[in-house]
Amino acid sequence: MAEEAEIAIESRLRSAGLRPTRQRVALGDLLFAKGDRHLTVEELHEEAVAAGVPVSLATVYNTLHQFTEAGLIRVLAVESTKTYFDTNVSDHHHFFIEGQNEVLDIPISNLTIGNLPEPPRGMEIAHVDVVIRLRRKQQ
Structure with missing residues (x-):
């Protein structure tokens, strides 16, 4: 089973124009094996160390x-000090739970964006990211 997952990651990397090095395959396996998720560099590094991946x-x-530039994941800047990498590259938005540093997906169908400004000449809107910040209600 692990061998099949490794082959799938290698194929995914090649399709994105990336050479499937040992470290890319190992990190890709950790990143994509658990479905759609949001991770920081530090969180993925911790998972790699725990899995015995020397990186x-x-x-x-x-x-x-590199995965971001290849379109395999996308960057989600939630705070100036913390960047998350999202394995779900489809159009969708996010809740961010303050104090817990947790990011949750909002399906695109649950939010309508209107009245976007006209982009400057020669430019087009590539993507709109909405982050809705949540916190526990004060008692």
Whole structure:
């Protein structure tokens, strides 16, 4: 089963124009094996260390940015100090639970965006990210 997953990750990387190095395959397997999720560089690094994948924090950072450039994942900047990487690249928006640093998907059908500004000449809107911040109600 693990071998099949590795082959699927290798194929996915090749299809995105990336060479399936040992570290990319290992990180891709960790990243995509659990379905749609939101992870920071540090969280994926911790998972890699726990799984016995010998990889530096810098390598995880570089790999996630390579995956982003290849369209395999997308960046979600929630706070100026924390960036999440989202394995769901479809159009959707997010809830961010303050104090818990948790990101949840909002299906695109639950939110309508209107009255977008006209982009400057020669430009087009590529994507609209909406992050709705949540916190526990004060008693």
